[in-house]
Structures are given as C-alpha cells and as structure tokens.
Amino acid sequence: MPVGTQATVKTLSPDELEQIGAQIILGNTYHLYLRPGQELINQAGGLHQFMNWQRPILTDSGGYQVFSLADLNKVKIEGVRFQSHLDGSYHFFSPESVVEIQRKLGSDIMMVLDECTTYPCTLDQAIESNRITLDWAKRSLNEYLNSEPLYGHDQTLFAIVQGSTYEEVRRQSAAALVEMDFPGYAVGGLSVGEPKQAMFEMTKICTEILPGKKPRYLMGVGKPEDLVEAIGLGIDMFDCVMPTRNGRKGTVFTRNGSLVVKNASHKDDFSPIDPECQCYACQNFTRAYLRHLFKAEEILGMRLASLHNLYFYLELMKQARKAILDDRYSSWKKEFLEQYFSNASDIIEDNNTKNDS
C-alpha cells in the first residue's frame, strides 16, 4: 500500500496511482484527525471523495503516531491523551473514538487503536501493554459492531498483534485476537529498531497462529528484501514509506539493487533508471536528467523517482503473487535476491519506515 499520510500520496496524483496499478492506499488517522479533521472530511463525503481516490483505503488507527510523533502521551486504560505535534493542543483517543473517526473518514479497512511498545522494552512492559491492547481490541470490535458505515460502502476492522520481541506475549496476543474473530489481522510493533532476525521470528510466530484465510498485514515494512522474506512467512499486505520517501531524496530501486540517482556517477548516464521497467519515468527520462532535476531541486525529480519506486514495489508484489500461484515462491525469491544483491547496492538513508513526512 502506497502511504498517503495526509490524504495524498506525496508528490503523486490519484490518476498516476491508478496508472501504476495501486489497488489500495493507506491514510493516517492521527494526521487526518489533526488536519483537516474528520468533520471536514465527513462534509466532503468521506476520504475517497475528499482526495478523489475511488479504490480501497486502509486507515491506520493513529496508535503508532501517538506514541512516536505526539508529545507527552499518557496511556490509561480508557485511552491515550496526547499533544498535537502541530500546535501542542491536547487530544484524547479511545478505542471507541478511533473507530468513530474512521467511520467518518470512510476507509474500507479500519485499524484498532493499539499501544505500541518502544524497542527495547522489558517483559513486564510488553505484558502490560499487551493487556491494554487486547482490552482496546475488544472495545474497538464492540464499537465497530454497534456502529454503521456512513457512505454506502462496507467498512471492515483489523486487529493488531503486539508483544514486542517476546515470543510468549506475541503468541498470547495473536491467540486472544483470533478468539475475538476479527475480519483481518496486522502484525504491529515491528520495524521499530529490533534486529532483522527478531522481526522475522516474531512475524513467523504470528502467522503460525493468525488464520491463513484472513488477510495478514505486516505494518511499516519495509525494504524489498524484507517484503519478499515476509511473504514467505505468510504475510499478504504491507505499507511502507520507503518508495516515496527515498524517492524524494533521490534513491531509486531497481531489480539490480537501489541507487542514488543524484550521485555524480549518473551525471552523463543517458540510460533510464531501469531499462526493463515500464513506468513513465523509465520510458521517458534518463538518469542524467533525473540527476539534473535533483541537483536543481526541481519537484519533477521527486515525482518521477516516487512514481518509479512505487511501480517497482507494486511489480515486485505482482511477481511474488504469480510465483505463489505457480508454486515456485522459494526459487523465485532466491532468484530475486541474487539479482537484487548482485551489485553493491547504495545505502538506504534510514530505517524509520512509518509516517511519510
């Protein structure tokens, strides 16, 4: 899912997202609640109407943002009090209010409010946080079952497994949520600084418990190689700011690894980002031109790199899906990774893969 934090996938138009085959995008409840507010979006006829995107939207619950962006957040069993990162004003999210906000946004997939532990945290903290998250999940489900969609289309609700890097807490969290019978499940609280191995171990523990017939969504992940690994563990959905954020900084992905297109080595390189890629950027522009746009700080550079990167990610997901259907996922994955790491790939700038701002 391309990330559209503030009711727009940064630099791109809805038309372009449709053209590259985006089936669903993500919006952020925390950001939209603060600006422009769910009441305005409600007046506009919902988020689809407001931003002119007719395909599905998933909205994050705001849980992650409250704990990472907002100031002075204070969790009680009733909910979480926080200060806006925009103007310092005080706000309160409860499991019920977050469902209510998402009803007004009109997203197709709503997420429950969860408490995200920081990494690292103690076992006691993870247990306590999971206790709150499970209580909130139950209350979210109640609110969901006792409220109606506002715009004539169904809305569904996904739960979020927490438990930090503690196997037993993850298992308890996943099992309790399966018991509540949600329409879909997310694995949260990962890609927050833990070792890569721990991320995959926790993902595996979750997908072993979460039903394979329901969608399983790994939140905020990640690099192409991470997606490919997680799909092998049973994950169906991802969101990540990497294609758009890295694109805006001049890093582009190719099947031979990522590269920093604004580097001097591309000064007179008149080949496209990826000669085999069918996206508008690769079909029409050279690395030399893209480098010029980035050096001259021209917005078209950010647009073309974002477009290409999302196209690359969506193509990667298409290929993975096909490999699964052809029953050759393991060999496809091996081939992809070998080619992707065949060149020394440039360094990705950072690992904070949530909130595209």
Add this chain to the structure above:
Amino acid sequence: MPVGTQATVKTLSPDELEQIGAQIILGNTYHLYLRPGQELINQAGGLHQFMNWQRPILTDSGGYQVFSLADLNKVKIEGVRFQSHLDGSYHFFSPESVVEIQRKLGSDIMMVLDECTTYPCTLDQAIESNRITLDWAKRSLNEYLNSEPLYGHDQTLFAIVQGSTYEEVRRQSAAALVEMDFPGYAVGGLSVGEPKQAMFEMTKICTEILPGKKPRYLMGVGKPEDLVEAIGLGIDMFDCVMPTRNGRKGTVFTRNGSLVVKNASHKDDFSPIDPECQCYACQNFTRAYLRHLFKAEEILGMRLASLHNLYFYLELMKQARKAILDDRYSSWKKEFLEQYFSNASDIIEDNNTKNDS
C-alpha cells in the same frame, strides 16, 4: 509559453503540458548554461531529448538573467562578464557565444543577447545601451547565418527591441532591427518596474514599426489583463512565470478573477477552483482539498494549482485567437475584463515575472 527555466516547467511533467495544449515552452539559456551546461545537453541530443519535450522550445538569451540574477556583471562592447549566482564562478557571454550555446541546446527559437537597462534609467544610458544591443544583434545574426543547427531541425533567431521608456530610442531600436531583417522580434526591457501605461505605450510604438507578418513577442508579461491588452496592440507571443509561480504559492486564476485558494474562506468550499474549467484539477478536486494540501505543504497542491493556471492562460490565448479570427476582439476583450474584475480579486504577490524560481 509556460516557463521551463531549468529544463522543466516547475512541478509539471511534459505529458501534462501536452495534455493542457501547450504548443511551445521557454527555457533559460543562463540557467541551462550554468547547470547542467550546454555540453551535457548536447551529449543528451539537445534540450528536447534531454527533457523529453517534442514540441517547440524558445530559449531566452540569458541577457535579462545576467543583469538581474548574476553578480558583478560588467558590460563591454565585446560582451558581458558575470559571476554565477550559484557558486560565484566567473563567466563571459558574447553575442556569438550565446548563439553557439543555443545551437547546442537546440531550441527552435533562439534569442539574441541584449543589454537590459534597469528602470528607471537616463536617456543617455538608454541610448548607449541601445547602441550596444544593436551591435550585438548584428553580430548575433552573423553568427546565426554562419552556423548550423545540430539536431536535424531548423532553428530561428529573434531580435529584441530595447530603449527603456524613451519613445525615440524604442523607435530607433525597432527600425534598425527591422532593417536587419530578423525572422521574428521581441519587445524587451519592459515589465521591470515601469508604470503600466508606459509599458503599453512602448509596446504600441514597437508594434507599429515591427512587421505584422512576423511574430512579435512581449517578454516577461504578465497578468491576464496585460496579455489581453497587449494582444490588442499586436503582440503574438508571451512568456510569464505568473501561472506557475503564483500557483505554487496557492493563487489561482479564474474567469472571475484570481483567488488565494489556501485562504481560510475556502476551508469548506467543496466547489472546484472554476466550475466551468475543464482542467484535471477542476474536474477532480475541490477548493477545500486544495486548501488542505497547501496547509499541509503537500506538493500535489502546487502541481494542481500550476496545472490549472497554465490551462487558464492557454485557454485565454485560445479565446483571444478565436475572437481575432471572428473579428470581434474589442468586444471580447471588454467582456473578458468586465467578468475578470467583477469581483474584488485577491492581490497578486509580486510583479517580478521573470525566472521561475
């Protein structure tokens, strides 16, 4: 002509420019010479290839930029020495070198190097500056006639009338250039701070002398009402950064005047910028959404406002052309201006209408 200072019309793709019917765009020799350099553009196969724009391009000579942007410019009869505004490095433009650079850029319409007087200037300064400009025009024409295009398509060369706001100097300048028999003519040195009335008086003096069968181009003008007035005086071509620059700042043009779409008054205004406009922005998005994008500093807002404004300007030119062909230009102009000023229109931020940066 939409302004594409640095080999891109800011925020927009070549596809979008074609879709809104742009027939020709402008590039800036001064900017392209400094970055990425005409040698790199030559390696790319010319400016059309480099930026993937197949329709005509006019390149400004760099004269205006040398006198407005560069530091410590020093004019001699041989040419002008200046320091780059980017890194302070020293450079020298002569009439001959500027034609040579534009040969490498491969623009369809090249402009002669001219000396732009500041406003106000004394009569003596205007006379001396005109003397240099006429000498440079003759040398440019010689260089043009004794060099060849590099990319298999013809290039033409326009002269530039100077003379500040002195009628007699303008007349001498125009007559001498007509004598040299250029393929087209521009009126330069206006829209640089002089009163509006003086701008139109000088334009009229020029168009009375410049042949009506050749293209006449008023450089760096202007507001919609200025274009409409100048067309009445015989002008055929314009370039101006106003549609794109003002768009990026959140000011949009409508047939009922301009408006600042990011103003609070549009917070819950779910109508398009202009209900009668057929552009992508007006057909798909509301003022409320555009305001949100500007408040949230999202690039899509700048894109949509730039696209709409260029569409508005191009439509205005289409209508003016039709009115001329229908032999009803005066009445059309009156109707347009009455509607355009029917509401108190918002204030346009500034009057520096050259260099879109």
